[in-house]
Amino acid sequence: MDALSIKALKKRYGSGLEALKGITLDVKEGEFFGLLGPNGAGKTTTIGIITSLVTKTEGTIRVFGIDIDEDFSAAKRLIGVVPQEFNFSIFEKVEDIVCQQAGYYGIGRDQAQASCEKYLRQLGLWEKRRTTARELSGGMKRRLMIARGLVHEPELLILDEPTAGVDVELRRGMWDFLEKLNQKGRTIILTTHYLEEAEQLCSRIAIIADGRIIENSTKRELLKKLDRETFVFDVKANNLQIAPLEQVSFTPLDDTTLEVTITKGRSLNLVFEHLGRQGIEVDSLRNKTNRLEEIFMGMVE
Amino acid sequence: MIPESLICLYTISRRETTRIFRIWVQTLVPPVITMTLYFIVFGSFIGSQLSGIKGFEYMAFIAPGLIMMSIITNSYTNTVSSFFSTKFQKNIEEMLVSPTPNWVIVLGFVSGGVIRGLSVGLLVSLVSLIFIRLPLHSFVYTALFAFLTSFVFSLAGMINGIFAQKFDDISIIPTFVITPLTYLGGVFYSISLLPDFWQMISKANPIIYMIDGFRFGFLGIADMRVTTGLGMLLIFAVVLFSINLYLLKKGTGIRT
Incomplete structure (x- = not known):
């Protein structure tokens, strides 16, 4: 009922x-x-x-x-x-x-x-x-x-x-x-x-x-319906000027924190390798708890 | 098994009573002080200089009027301020979302007005005994007039509370309507002392019948027929109760 x-x-x-x-x-x-x-x-x-x-x-x-x-x-x-x-x-x-x-x-x-x-x-x-x-x-x-x-x-x-x-x-x-x-x-x-x-x-x-x-x-x-996922990386790096990577976007939040948005299906390994090549070491990462928020914003905007 | 509506009524009534006694310095003390001053100034100081009215000392003549005046003011003030503050703090929603019927909401708030009106009336009566020995001609008439008047003014206060949108709105009617009508309602004089024209005008004032009937209960003297006063009070009670019910059903001031 x-x-x-x-x-x-x-x-x-x-x-x-x-x-x-x-x-x-x-x-x-x-x-x-x-x-x-x-x-x-x-x-x-x-x-x-x-x-x-x-x-x-x-x-x-x-x-x-x-x-x-x-x-x-x-x-x-x-x-x-x-x-x-x-x-x-x-x-x-x-x-x-x-x-x-x-x-x-x-x-x-x-x-x-x-x-x-x-x-x-x-x-x-x-x-x-x-x-x-x-x-x-x-x-x-x-x-x-x-x-x-x-x-x-x-x-x-x-x-x-x-x-x-x-x-x-x-x-x-x-x-x-x-x-x-x-x-x-x-x-x-x-x-x-x-x-x-x-x-x-x-x-x-x-x-x-x-x-x-x-x-x-x-x-x-x-x-x-969510086609992207966002992570927050804690990193060690001298410089957070990151070369672009297809279907991934990088947004530095401060000197040691990086927000990374990846299209679904892309491997995280690719991201680690890409950052490693530029001397950026990833200490830890967490899933940004905004999955619904992303859908929500997409719908109501 | 107690009917649910009685439990609802008891709940609102208990809440109203708790409120009156919680803020007794605002609800019970001021009218007693004001009326004591009336007794001292008009009764003792001025009254002693005057000849009596209809065979009673001036103080004895005005005492029932002063008691009734406090019943009227306090019954009205209680429902108007309690209902408005319940609306203002939005806790009226507690009742509105529940199955409490509208007639119970009206009776609940009105019971608060009656309890305060009669409590103050009783306190003022006790104070009057310090100054004068007040006879009691008919307990039934005294009680009936006190109760019905309190009931009617509590209903009127509730209507005011329903329409009130700001704090100013709760004092307009008491200041500009009720107080003048009460002062001109034969508290301090018998209307039989007035010229014919003013007597006729006075008779259009409903409060005069209430005070006159209440005074009859104490002293056994009246300017008008006491049953007319009782009939008027009953009609007022039915009409005002119906208006309250209609306004609550319509949701005036409480539902959007």
């Missing part, structure tokens, strides 16, 4: 701005789905419509088969949302924010508190439960919103740029958390600006630009 099925969704604002120009999208149950796109492409509008914060102009949305026009309440019970911007009262305590959210879903106090404890512990916020939200760090605020989005145990979790402004270590921790949630059977939809994040987490990716879906396929299929 599709966890989410969007058909010909359009949104025209009063100002005349057409934010969505007919989006059709299916997310299968259990999928980890990535929705990528530049700022203003329509990602947040789409999520807004699914969660009732934005009213649609045209189109249909079904959540686990339930049409939101027929029974939005039933659909809402199945959705948990973690928005892009902080949208809790900064004067309230962490546990109050989470427990109240359960209350809005009609969950009794005891069950709400148990669920609140479960997620605050999992997200490392239990010690902060009596702290008012304004005293939390940025990363903690993000995790608070994740706990709040999960407290009613939704089948479908929608996260709108959940790791924006979160440091690397914490981001990895959040990835682990989300991967585990998905492995336990929750469908997850994620929008992100960090393409590395989408590459790490999502099994299927859609790209939205200017209110339209311009790509929708599995991550594997998408990465196949």
